[in-house]
Amino acid sequence: xxxxxxxxxxxxxxxxxxxxxxxxxxxxxxxxxxxxxxxxxxxxxxxxxxxxxxxxxxxxxxxxxxxxxxxxxxxxxxxxxxxxxxxxxxxxxxxxxxxxxxxxxxxxxxxxxxxxxxxxxxxxxxxxxxxxxxxxxxxxxxxxxxxxxxxxxxxxxxxxxxxxxxxxxxxxxxxxxxxxxxxxxxxxxxxxxxxxxxxxxxxxxxxxxxxxxxxxxxxxxxxxxxxxxxxxxxxxxxxxxxxxxxxxxxxxxxxxxxxxxxxxxxxxxxxxxxxxxxxxxxxxxxxxxxxxxxxxxxxxxxxxxxxxxxxxxxxxxxxxxxxxxxxxxxxxxx
Amino acid sequence: xxxxxxxxxxxxxxxxxxxxxxxxxxxxxxxxxxxxxxxxxxxxxxxxxxxxxxxxxxxxxxxxxxxxxxxxxxxxxxxxxxxxxxxxxxxxxxxxxxxxxxxxxxxxxxxxxxxxxxxxxxxxxxxxxxxxxxxxxxxxxxxxxxxxxxxxxxxxxxxxxxxxxxxxxxxxxxxxxxxxxxxxxxxxxxxxxxxxxxxxxxxxxxxxxxxxxxxxxxxxxxxxxxxxxxxxxxxxxxxxxxxxxxxxxxxxxxxxxxxxxxxxxxxxxxxxxxxxxxxxxxxxxxxxxxxxxxxxxxxxxxxxxxxxxxxxxxxxxxxxxxxxxxxxxxxxxx
DNA sequence: CTGAAAGCGCTTACAG
DNA sequence: CTGAAAGCGCTTACAG
Numbered sequence: 196x197x198x199x200x201x202x203x204x205x206x207x208x209x210x211x212x213x214x215x216x217x218x219x220x221x222x223x224x225x226x227x228x229x230x231x232x233x234x235x236x237x238x239x240x241x242x243x244x245x246x247x248x249x250x251x252x253x254x255x256x257x258x259x260x261x262x263x264x265x266x267x268x269x270x271x272x273x274x275x276x277x278x279x280x281x282x283x284x285x286x287x288x289x290x291x292x293x294x295x296x297x298x299x300x301x302x303x304x305x306x307x308x309x310x311x312x313x314x315x316x317x318x319x320x321x322x323x324x325x326x327x328x329x330x331x332x333x334x335x336x337x338x339x340x341x342x343x344x345x346x347x348x349x350x351x352x353x354x355x356x357x358x359x360x361x362x363x364x365x366x367x368x369x370x371x372x373x374x375x376x377x378x379x380x381x382x383x384x385x386x387x388x389x390x391x392x393x394x395x396x397x398x399x400x401x402x403x404x405x406x407x408x409x410x411x412x413x414x415x416x417x418x419x420x421x422x423x424x425x426x427x428x429x430x431x432x433x434x435x436x437x438x439x440x441x442x443x444x445x446x447x448x449x450x451x452x453x454x455x456x457x458x459x460x461x462x463x464x465x466x467x468x469x470x471x472x473x474x475x476x477x478x479x480x481x482x483x484x485x486x487x488x489x490x491x492x493x494x495x496x497x498x499x500x501x502x503x504x505x506x507x508x509x510x511x512x513x514x515x516x517x518x519x520x521x522x523x524x525x526x527x528x529x
Numbered sequence: 530x531x532x533x534x535x536x537x538x539x540x541x542x543x544x545x546x547x548x549x550x551x552x553x554x555x556x557x558x559x560x561x562x563x564x565x566x567x568x569x570x571x572x573x574x575x576x577x578x579x580x581x582x583x584x585x586x587x588x589x590x591x592x593x594x595x596x597x598x599x600x601x602x603x604x605x606x607x608x609x610x611x612x613x614x615x616x617x618x619x620x621x622x623x624x625x626x627x628x629x630x631x632x633x634x635x636x637x638x639x640x641x642x643x644x645x646x647x648x649x650x651x652x653x654x655x656x657x658x659x660x661x662x663x664x665x666x667x668x669x670x671x672x673x674x675x676x677x678x679x680x681x682x683x684x685x686x687x688x689x690x691x692x693x694x695x696x697x698x699x700x701x702x703x704x705x706x707x708x709x710x711x712x713x714x715x716x717x718x719x720x721x722x723x724x725x726x727x728x729x730x731x732x733x734x735x736x737x738x739x740x741x742x743x744x745x746x747x748x749x750x751x752x753x754x755x756x757x758x759x760x761x762x763x764x765x766x767x768x769x770x771x772x773x774x775x776x777x778x779x780x781x782x783x784x785x786x787x788x789x790x791x792x793x794x795x796x797x798x799x800x801x802x803x804x805x806x807x808x809x810x811x812x813x814x815x816x817x818x819x820x821x822x823x824x825x826x827x828x829x830x831x832x833x834x835x836x837x838x839x840x841x842x843x844x845x846x847x848x849x850x851x852x853x854x855x856x857x858x859x860x861x862x863x
Numbered sequence: 864c865t866g867a868a869a870g871c872g873c874t875t876a877c878a879g
Numbered sequence: 880c881t882g883a884a885a886g887c888g889c890t891t892a893c894a895g
Contacts, residue, residue: 199650201888212866217890225864247649248585249888252871257582259629269615272807274608277615281603284630288645293629295593296618311622315581316533473606477811535872546882551874559880583872586887867894878883 200243208237220245258292260500261318263310265299268325275472275487276325279345282493283322290501292319299327307334320500323347323354326389341503345496347390348513355503355511357496361391361469364485364518365398368467369439371483371520373406376529377437377465381414383428383449384441388419392441395469399439418445428452434464436529443468443475443484450478450525461527471521480524492516534577542571554579592626594834595652597644599633602659609806609821610659613679616827617656624835626653633661641668654834657688660723675837679830681724682847689837689845691830695725695803698819698852699732702801703773705817705854707740710863711771711799715748717762717783718775722753726775729803733773752779762786768798770863777802777809777818784812784859795861805855814858826850 202216211230218226219234220243226234251257262283268276284294295318297310307330312318320341327335332349335342348356372380382399384392396415403410413431418441420426428449440446446468450460458464460480468475471486495514502509536550543550545564552560553568554577560568585591596617602610618628629652631644641664646652654675661669666683669676682690706714716733718726730749737744747765752775754760762783774780780802784794792798794814802809805820829848836843 199888203888213888214866214890215864217888218865221890223890227864230864244648244650246586246888247651248582248591249871250890251582252580252586252873252887253889253891255871271608271612274605274611277608277611278605281611281630281632285632288631291645293646293651295627295629296615297622298615298619311625312627314578316578317581317627473807533872537872547872548874548882549880551872552881555874557874561880564880580872583887584874586871586889587873587875589887865895869891869893871889871891873887875885875887877885879881 199246200241201246202243205234205238205241205243208241209233256504257317257319259295259312259318260287260292260497261297261310261312261321262294262324263297263299263321263327264324265304265327266301269298275470276346279324279489279493282489283324283497286490286494286497290497292497292501299331304328304331307331309334309338313338313340319504322496322500341500341507343496343499343503343511345492355499355513357492357499357514357516359391359487359492360515360517361394362398362401363515364469364520365395365439366401367398368469368483368485368520369399369402370405372437372439372465372467372526373402373408375437375465375526377435378406378408379414379433379435380408380437380439381416381431381435382439382441383416383418383445385417385419386415388421388423395439395441418448430456434458437465437526438467440466440468443470443472443478443482446482446484446525447474447478461525465526467526475521475523478525482525483523484521485518486521487518488516533580534575535580536577539568539572539575539577542575543567590838591651591653593629593646593652594621594626594831595631595644595646595655596628596658597631597633597655597661598658599638599661600635603632609804610680613658613823613827616823617658617831620824620828620831624831626831626835633665638662638665641665643668643672647672647674653838656830656834675834675841677830677833677837677845679826689833689847691826691833691848691850693725693821693826694849694851695728696732696735697849698803698854699729699773700735701732702803702817702819702854703733703736704739706771706773706799706801706860707736707742709771709799709860711769712740712742713748713767713769714742714771714773715750715765715769716773716775717750717752717779719751719753720749722755722757729773729775752782764790768792771799771860772801774800774802777804777806777812777816780816780818780859781808781812795859799860801860809855809857812859816859817857818855819852820855821852822850 202213206213206216215226216234219231264276287294295312297312322345324345326347332352344354344356348358382396386393386396446466450466453460460466468482468484471484475482475484499511536547540547540550549560550568553565596614598610621628629646631646656679658679660681666686678688678690682692716730720727720730780800784800787794794800802816802818805818809816809818833845
């Protein structure tokens, strides 16, 4: 391996100082346009590539962002967070930054072990992607580097967060059902299970309230136990004309159940989901659902974290990103 | 933000030189055990975290590996490569290395644009994950840094590669069907489409040959067109007793087709898949299939690339990683 | 417009 | 066993 080209090499070739080369390559003031051009050209010819490590050390910036995802969200059937990570990766690159992924193992989360990227000063900030345990949140708070929560938040923490608008998405989707003539509308999901299920339920409820539809207890259908494990869905004794499901996967199960019970979707009963994941199009008919705006969530997160790196005092609080209804074939106008 | 602690700070506190601190913290020779302990303790107390950028510059190593995945393999329904990336990330961390993901856009691949991590010397080596275009391969070959192909290979390239053993996996799976009494066995897949479909076909064919079963042309069932788009599967006029599908997703479609035609799986007909992805358990009955050993593929890739960084002359050629049959309920003994 | 000096925080090679 | 010196490749602040 021959020695890498440095700014000094370029400088020597033209008979100029390395300071001038640095200025030229970084488009700084203080070099004539002519010389600038000449230097850039030569740099290109010589195949110069900047040594980021040197720049990093000098500036005290790594140009890396750590993205921490709890292990439990990274299974083969849960591609959502990895999708988000992809977007983060792409957007970061456009800003001259790079993502470093850290899968937080269950053991490390339990033992409150901080990621290695922290101890090695590998990153300028952290994006915590996906709900982490309370005690771990407290440890994270102690870190004196910029950080934010993505796709979850913690009421008692002062860490900024970016979440999808579960409440408004479910509200809009339910409004749509009402506009299609539905008034017997059930909600499927354990509303004590997670904050997104709960917020989606509340959006659904708001729509009912606005339309003077009474919330009937038997129209809140449970889908999972305390541990989050799916349970068999029990259909209400009087079938509603539509179901709002807290996620596409549950909508998928529900449609199977309805079919088994001899009902046709959407002819006998409409069903909507949430997430627009693989289950939305695996279901027959394909589900009308809410798509989370992954791209915007990623971009918002990056803007915020970069701002915080630039100015550690800046703060954004809780930012909410709106989703988008995807209309398909699982709703019938009645 | 208060100034970060350096080795010098620790040194000053004990009244020793920063050289000694460096040696102690790195467990190098030349410091008494006593002093070493004292230094480590103090470092911990003071919350010392090494400045990797400085180390990097000094050693000329970034401790990062670039992982390049073509965009077309990163859709929401294709979590496989992101699974692999997760494993790479985890294993790398155990070696004090970190992965930097680069999604290669279709445009960049077309225009032969190298990733930014290359121009910024952000990484010590590259793992190319997933088949890239021939012309791009040629550009990659020019890079004077360690690199390897993961999950694909190129006959005309001298770049080392690590692939899953498609041939042997399909061979074993077909052997299993034969042991279960099957002799009319069809293969589903366009055998001119990709090298893995082709290699899996050849493994299937080897098993037939070994068992003196004639390969019948109508038992090679097409599943996709030239562009790789799935087409409607046409069942052979005489139904075989078993189908070997080139992937789980196609097995899923096939089972649907069989059910629509009034056949029961596995009672009337057995079906096996390949990949053990989400479709394997989405299918009813759950599919017997071959699981790619993602963990081992990642580990092998990392070992190889780290060895190459250490010794650029080292070469491994084409390494094959064996898969594992997952037995489920889609095969009947006859 | 251009450059000499200094320094970012480490580690290696050498001297004691 | 311990440390002074040198240097990795950049950039900033300052002098000319």
